Amino acid sequence: MSAPDPAPGRFNGLELLASAVLLVDGEGAVRYANPAAENLIETSQKQLTRSTLLTLFTNGAELADLCREALAHRWSDRRQDLTLERTGREPLHVHTIVSSAGENEVVIELRENVQQKKLDREERMLDQSQANKELIRNLAHEIKNPLGGIRGAAQLLELELPPAHAAELSEYTQVIIKEADRLQVLVDRLLAPHRRPHIVGDVNIHEVCERVRSLIQAEFPTGLTIKRDYDTSIPEFRGDREQLIQTVLNIAHNAAQALAPRIAAGDAEIILRTRVARQVTLAKVRYGLALDLHIIDNGPGIAPEIRDRMFYPLVSGRSGGSGLGLTLAQTFVQQHMGVIECESRPGLTDFRILLPLP
Template identity: 80%
Template sequence: MNGTPDLPSQHDRFAGLDMLASAVLVADADGLVRYANPAAEHLLDISAKALSRQKLVALFTNGEELGALCEQAIAHKYADLRQDLTLFRPAREPLHVHSIVSAAGEAEVVVELRENVQQLKLDREERLLDQSLANKELIRNLAHEIKNPLGGIRGAAQLLELELPDVHLSSLREYTQVIIKEADRLQTLVDRLLAPHRRPHIVGDVNIHEVCERVRSLVLAEFPSGLAIRRDYDASIPEFRGDKEQLIQTVLNIVHNAAQALRSRIAAGDAEIVLRTRVARQVTLAKVRYGLALDLHIIDNGPGIAPDIRDRIFYPLVSGREGGSGLGLTLAQTFVQQHMGLIECESRPGLTDFRILIPLP
């Protein structure tokens, strides 16, 4: 048959590429996509059929750089061209990829795109750090703005109660007491918001397994049956300098949240939380490279975090539990960042994994 081969014949030619985990696109000399493997469909979120009608450079708003690499490969200027690229797409997240471009025959080019996991991780950490700094500034400003008028409201209610005539005291005192009690409740909330910024950072030698054992005993005392807290410790982890009480509070907040989420499984008797410690090597935290880091995982077999709050769980006053304050994870994140560390979370039904990374000496 004359003319350009159709998509099925192209697929037959490159069928061996279907099993590759990295995205592979084959384009002709005019830049038209002739083949895309399943990994490319997944990465670009476009079907192979739709891709086959498009020019490679048109897939990205900054596709000219990738197009120039393809032209050089077709001209046989290089055996292959390797370059880290950030490819932008309309209304989608940018792709951070390592590209490998090479000629295939006289008039075709093979483009392999591998996600740059390290860059994605750095971007995510940077977003988490920016979010945390914004949260802390918001909390401090909001708490101070609430604190002063709150004291005035409580004082005014007390004075009003003293001025009430005795005949009306029993009936009206109820209302002044509501004002005073609610003002006290808000004062407690404000104090909790400001707590990590008021308390001095008390540094000493910390054994992370002593921290985990303290938390384990506290939570099992509250949930004595139906919940197993399993240890999976790496005994070789060295002590490090840190604030032991802050770290106990951090781990306790996360483990207690997990236990609360596991209530139905506790009732069924098959709830489990795993405390796993490991050493991570060559870790980048807040753009600083560390040779060693504590890698603490707190894993539960609960229902998972609701998708609508999964990206906001470290925001203040965001809670997935009825009656929750939404401060536990915010405080945990603040304490870990005061140790130059990071908290990450992955969650799906049946498994939620909070990961705490803290630099080690």
Template identity: 80%
Template sequence: MNRPAGPPARPAADTALAGLDLLASAVLLVGADGQIRYANAAAEHLLEISARALARMQIAALFLNGDELANLCAQALAHEYADLRQDLALERSGRDALHVHSIVSVTGDGGVIVELRENVQQLKLDREERMLDQSQVNKELIRNLAHEIKNPLGGIRGAAQLLELELPEKHLNGLREYTQVIIKEADRLQTLVDRLLAPHRRPHIVGDVNIHEVCERVRSLMVAEFPTGLSIRRDYDASIPEFRGDKEQLIQTVLNIARNAAQALRERIAAGDAELVLRTRVARQVTLAKVRYGLALDLHIIDNGPGISPQIRDRIFYPLVSGRDGGSGLGLTLAQTFVQQHLGVIECESRPGLTDFRILLPLP
């Protein structure tokens, strides 16, 4: 009886090195001529190239600046170092650079073994730097745009009021409806502009802040707003010290995130199984805006909702970007502004069933 063919057998060299497939870091075996002889499974995943394709390539051809990696291999072979270690930003066509920590070691057969570990910390720093730059651009844009809108808006509203006063008595009832539409829409836009300018107008009032008092205030507001269907669980680290900050801004920050979560949870609230978690922890040796802090507040606001749409996930902190109908798209923008005024950052991870907003703030 004929049996279906199984997957193609791996080359003998690959079978002998199969244990390397168990490693989480990418491993390449490179000959003295720069030819890649072997790549483990982690290397396939990291480089997004199959092991068979890699085995036909030169190490220098892997990246646009692959000569840097090839030179490390050549140096290791020439001087027979125990290993060479270096952080590299390996450039790829059409994609972000790959930030890795490389370890190049000489093997006994005249080749080298190259280990590549993705530099998660560098990626995090680059992401935070982009976020800070974008936030600064957004703030300038909002401030300038709001002022440009504010002046003509007052003129439009004033003109509509004067027009209403000048309407003939016989047309007053019919035409007054239109002038009222102009006045009400001008007022609505005025309110939006005021909200855009709010974080830049209000003074930063600094005092001693207990983060659990902030969380409890938000919790009481959320319980009053959603008395049934929403369970709010507290998971606090009581050892977190007080720190200097603007308590009202931090309450507004956590409240904006919690309300967004509740809006996303409306179906689960109706079903009675919605959950919101307020979790506090201490993080150690944290880098925020390129400054290293020994201690940082690690505050999580977690919900079991449907998650944030992938289409807007990278833009949720941009102004006027909202994931729901009728949303203003300002809540998370204000939250980010307030956190940055406290020298902190907001991060977000989201998938169906779990969305986690993480606020990191330096502690004394």
């Protein structure tokens, strides 16, 4: 049986709040939920008011205990960070405020814990990146070993062709040799981040950005404007300059290629923006200062179907693309103890790189 409806108009003001609000009774049954609560919990108000805290959340007992303590007037309100588990859905990381609202009513305010959600996302990306690197390394070696044999056999076969048909048949052996060479280049690119030593030195991020800017501008001399929005107070830091140039170049080059229609129209734009971020957590480590680098373009945006997989190897949104540029960028950024994020929609794609500063 559903809980009785609250008095009409009693909670009109709560309808406008951005925070999720639940009104529950002493048994933990939900009597009211505002629209923000419907959105956060992904359940309609009608269904919510037929539920209890124990049926909504598999670990709802902790929240129910807080409600009982509120009714016992042990405190005026209680604030606590909770992770509310749900069957078949992602857990909710929320900051809760529990307070008594009457003789047998408790108000629960739920605010999504954005920082915890961000940390969880970064941890998942790091785990996925590690799995990708192991997969790439093993797969590349498995391809590389027989590839040399295939190419060598094709070369020997070409030497044994009958002279009368050598010119005609060598066309086929050359196809084998050229395709083997193409695959060799791909394998070398897959193994590049694991082969090359991490060469650390003093890095000026604006020298990195300027190098990338000159390379992109040389390839796309007309129709594309590359704007600089630098915070020149950013200090030098220890890092691998060539890896960072390759990272920014991969992202900016992808952006320029995606901007082809706007380049033709003459209004394509890429922005290189640097800022300092303070009190940033990267890979579970807290840093007082971090480099906040953005590569922004006004292109069509990343296709929704690959947005969650764009850092995976061999995933490309462009015909003929290798799908390695962003994978390498993520690897290089993680080798610098940083993170790379992306927000994209039609007309704006923003890649954000955060690196710790001294």
